[in-house]
Amino acid sequence: MTSKRPLLPGDGPLARVRPVVAFVVVLGLFITGVLVGGPLGAALLGVLVVGAVILLAATWKLLSPAQRTLRVVVLLVLLVITVELVVKIPTR
Secondary structure: OOOOOOOOOOOOHHHHOOHHHHHHHHHHHHHHHHHHOHHHHHHHHHHHHHHHHHHHHHHHHHOOHHHHHHHHHHHHHHHHHHHHHHOOOOOO
């Protein structure tokens, strides 16, 4: 497998973005959102949730059931983290 081949075929706007750049941007948004916390952190993570939902909807037909399951699980984990930043669960 060559690293130049796209993960999913397509010629949309993200096809021209290098995977490393996309990874760094997503990682940066996630880390910043978690470290900042509160409503601003939740908003940053919300951007990731919306982006993930859009990408999942756009690629749904091309994904195998196992790939769909993994992506939905990751999306749910991100959503739980986002909600936790908004609703501070009291600790004992």
